[in-house]
Amino acid sequence: MACDICDDTGWKTIDVGGVARVTRCDCTQLSLRERRMRDARIPPRYQRCTLENLVTYENELFLKAVEKARRFAETYPAASKGLMLIGPPGIGKTHIAVAVLRRVVSDTGARGLYYDTRALLREIRSTYNPTLNSAEMDVLRPVMEAELLVLDDLGAERLTDWVEETMSLIVNTRYNERRLTIFTSNHEDIPDDTDMNSLLVRVGFRLHSRLREMCDFLEYDGPDYRDLPPNAGAEDLYKLWKGRPRRKLPQRTTGQARAQLRGPAREREPRADLKWPGGRAGS
Numbered sequence: 113m114a115c116d117i118c119d120d121t122g123w124k125t126i127d128v129g130g131v132a133r134v135t136r137c138d139c140t141q142l143s144l145r146e147r148r149m150r151d152a153r154i155p156p157r158y159q160r161c162t163l164e165n166l167v168t169y170e171n172e173l174f175l176k177a178v179e180k181a182r183r184f185a186e187t188y189p190a191a192s193k194g195l196m197l198i199g200p201p202g203i204g205k206t207h208i209a210v211a212v213l214r215r216v217v218s219d220t221g222a223r224g225l226y227y228d229t230r231a232l233l234r235e236i237r238s239t240y241n242p243t244l245n246s247a248e249m250d251v252l253r254p255v256m257e258a259e260l261l262v263l264d265d266l267g268a269e270r271l272t273d274w275v276e277e278t279m280s281l282i283v284n285t286r287y288n289e290r291r292l293t294i295f296t297s298n299h300e301d302i303p304d305d306t307d308m309n310s311l312l313v314r315v316g317f318r319l320h321s322r323l324r325e326m327c328d329f330l331e332y333d334g335p336d337y338r339d340l341p342p343n344a345g346a347e348d349l350y351k352l353w354k355g356r357p358r359r360k361l362p363q364r365t366t367g368q369a370r371a372q373l374r375g376p377a378r379e380r381e382p383r384a385d386l387k388w389p390g391g392r393a394g395s
């Protein structure tokens with residue numbers, strides 16, 4: 113993403129007593145890594161998330177997810193697969209995803225990018241124009257080209273043809289270019305295509321099978337950290353988690369999904385209006 117002030121030329125025009133002067137832009141004072149961090153679009157709420165300030169407690173699957181995330185960050189870009197963090201709200205999925213992103217950007221200066229999936233789709237939609245897709249590409253290009261992308265809350269969006277095609281374009285392009293992506297989702301990965309809330313149904317068959325290939329799936333349960341007082345410790349987390357029955361992911365509604373789906377994994381034509389030079393979109 114270019115500097116807002118100088119468009120990455122490194123020079124800006126200032127007014128000195130009514131006379132225009134050219135001077136070095138402030139952004140040249142920032143190191144590459146600082147600029148990359150600024151450009152990653154990490155929401156203020158998550159700016160301070162690190163793997164170090166994540167409170168861990170006795171929860172096998174959670175610890176496994178944290179360990180996997182840590183290894184991913186430490187060995188970046190060596191990992192061959194991205195991560196898919198799945199579980200109920202408030203268990204630190206976004207925290208972990210952002211912590212990895214921040215670590216990778218600050219350690220390696222990689223071009224990292226965070227997007228909430230719904231916000232991304234909204235942004236693309238707002239620029240969408242069937243005859244002129246350059247504005248749409250302005251949003252899509254950095255998402256497709258980011259060296260490490262976090263796509264938060266996958267499957268929260270209602271699946272329409274447009275959503276499926278747009279998400280497929282993004283994911284396929286990144287898949288073809290071997291770029292790493294970290295996803296989070298509230299939707300369980302169960303092989304039940306009649307469950308409206310399964311990841312499979314929420315994202316569609318084609319995207320789902322790509323995701324399985326692209327990511328290590330890390331599914332875990334835990335207490336909602338948002339229910340705890342500030343500075344809760346490991347013991348509080350463990351007690352809250354054990355004191356409650358296994359948290360349910362969004363309500364199950366079985367039997368209707370198939371009828372509501374637009375057919376099985378039928379092959380679709382690539383989007384003719386969105387051609388991506390590097391990737392084989394829609395393949």
Ligand SMILES: Nc1ncnc2c1ncn2[C@@H]1O[C@H](COP(=O)(O)OP(=O)(O)OP(=O)(O)O)[C@@H](O)[C@H]1O
Pocket residue numbers: 161165166167168199200201202203204205206207208265296297298337338
């Ligand atoms: N184990 C933890 N230690 C410290 N902070 C935590 C932990 N788990 C969650 N948090 C904090 O709790 C808040 C909620 O966590 P987060 O947003 O990561 O949850 P989530 O699993 O992404 O939930 P959702 O599915 O609703 O998006 C964040 O501010 C996060 O930093």
Ligand SMILES: [Mg+2]
Pocket residue numbers: 205206207264265296
């Ligand atoms: Mg989240």
Ligand SMILES: [Zn+2]
Pocket residue numbers: 115116117118119120121122123137138139140
């Ligand atoms: Zn600048």
